[in-house]
Amino acid sequence: xxxxxxxxxxxxxxxxxxxxxxxxxxxxxxxxxxxxxxxxxxxxxxxxxxxxxxxxxxxxxxxxxxxxxxxxxxxxxxxxxxxxxxxxxxxxxxxxxxxxxxxxxxxxxxxxxxxxxxxxxxxxxxxxxxxxxxxxxxxxxxxxxxxxxxxxxxxxxxxxxxxxxxxxxxxxxxxxxxxxxxxxxxxxxxxxxxxxxxxxxxxxxxxxxxxxxxxxxxxxxxxxxxxxxxxxxxxxxxxxxxxxxxxxxxxxxxxxxxxxxxxxxxxxxxxxxxxxxxxxxxxxxxxxxxxxxxxxxxxxxxxxxxxxxxxxxxxxxxxxxxxxxxxxxxxxxxxxx
Numbered sequence: 001x002x003x004x005x006x007x008x009x010x011x012x013x014x015x016x017x018x019x020x021x022x023x024x025x026x027x028x029x030x031x032x033x034x035x036x037x038x039x040x041x042x043x044x045x046x047x048x049x050x051x052x053x054x055x056x057x058x059x060x061x062x063x064x065x066x067x068x069x070x071x072x073x074x075x076x077x078x079x080x081x082x083x084x085x086x087x088x089x090x091x092x093x094x095x096x097x098x099x100x101x102x103x104x105x106x107x108x109x110x111x112x113x114x115x116x117x118x119x120x121x122x123x124x125x126x127x128x129x130x131x132x133x134x135x136x137x138x139x140x141x142x143x144x145x146x147x148x149x150x151x152x153x154x155x156x157x158x159x160x161x162x163x164x165x166x167x168x169x170x171x172x173x174x175x176x177x178x179x180x181x182x183x184x185x186x187x188x189x190x191x192x193x194x195x196x197x198x199x200x201x202x203x204x205x206x207x208x209x210x211x212x213x214x215x216x217x218x219x220x221x222x223x224x225x226x227x228x229x230x231x232x233x234x235x236x237x238x239x240x241x242x243x244x245x246x247x248x249x250x251x252x253x254x255x256x257x258x259x260x261x262x263x264x265x266x267x268x269x270x271x272x273x274x275x276x277x278x279x280x281x282x283x284x285x286x287x288x289x290x291x292x293x294x295x296x297x298x299x300x301x302x303x304x305x306x307x308x309x310x311x312x313x314x315x316x317x318x319x320x321x322x323x324x325x326x327x328x329x330x331x332x333x334x335x336x337x
Contacts, residue, residue: 007044011040024089061092063117064120065122067096067097067123068123068147068221069099070095072249073277073296074249078303084300086304094112100219101125102131109132122143124144128151144156147189148189158299158322159190159323159324159326160325161190162193163325165198165201172334173201173205180207182198182245183247184214184248194248194276225252227252244272250289251275274290274334290328290330290331291329291331294326299324
């Protein structure tokens with residue numbers, strides 16, 4: 001027979017309310033009692049009946065996460081941090097991918113609303129707020145992450161992308177590079193801010209912004225390697241080719257390096273390359289990749305904290321917008337061996 005909450009309470013001589021508070025991480029329980037309850041829960045391998053808990057509370061104890069794609073490691077790391085933090089509060093994560101398709105994203109929002117999730121977290125591929133009409137009408141709590149829609153009144157967790165673009169470009173400038181290209185995205189706040197950071201760094205160091213060195217491409221998350229390769233091929237055809245390139249993300253940078261080497265050039269001697277995202281395999285590539293670390297998993301943890309606060313009706317007690325400070329990770333693709 002399954003162990004029940006009241007069995008644990010009776011066994012320890014405490015109330016069901018006390019056991020429930022311990023399992024929900026409430027602070028108003030003495031430490032000795034908390035440890036007794038947690039020890040007994042572990043000994044009995046107690047698992048809460050989430051269906052019964054949901055019926056009693058009116059909640060599903062699930063959170064929905066919609067990402068633009070399942071390929072890019074940033075979203076995987078974010079989901080890992082998010083899931084870990086939610087699990088500690090007995091919440092489960094339901095993951096969906098929009099495949100960089102605004103219509104599919106709207107369908108996924110409807111599906112997750114139909115499943116009764118308590119909150120939604122979305123890295124949106126939509127260019128306007130129209131696709132959020134049903135979500136807003138539902139009154140269901142939601143957060144944006146990674147990609148910001150300023151017109152939407154929602155909490156946001158992401159990277160300081162302006163700073164990401166700036167520190168990546170300034171790193172290349174500090175190495176003596178002067179013909180610095182940028183392979184960026186389009187239609188996303190992240191892309192716009194990284195481009196702005198790139199331009200700001202050039203201006204601060206008295207370097208001109210050259211339109212032909214700043215290439216914008218779509219779908220840099222799922223097919224970024226091929227996109228990066230194609231864009232780099234274009235840059236290398238210029239009469240005055242770049243001696244460095246800042247790429248929107250690491251996948252794009254991998255493609256750019258492949259193009260550079262296919263042209264018989266060396267990385268970083270002929271062209272230095274830096275990405276953004278600091279994917280896990282970056283140190284183990286043939287040319288270890290310099291990158292800007294977005295602290296992806298930590299972003300997921302912070303997003304979980306905000307989501308749980310909003311679900312609890314405490315939206316006003318948490319920050320409206322969190323932008324994580326990116327960190328430069330220099331490796332052989334810019335500084336050599």
